[in-house]
Amino acid sequence: MTSKAKKGRVRMGRPPVAAADRRATLVRVLTTEAEHGELQRAAEEASMSVSTWVRAAALEKARSSRS
Secondary structure, three states: OOHHHHHOOOOOOOOOOOHHHOOOOOOOOOOOHHHHHHHHHHHHHOOOOHHHHHHHHHHHHHHHHOO
16 A cells, blocks of 8 residues: 555544543452342443443542542
């Protein structure tokens, strides 16, 4: 492919994330099957993935406990 052909192409895929917004640390949490079911139901009710729901709930709790 020539450089001329590359210029007109539209990039596909997810747009780049700013370095400050990039998630790079993994937090693992072990749950029972029953606990996981509760998390799944709560996440579904909020139209979120389990990981997004857990992150949001944990951050909300962490931020409110600082006050």
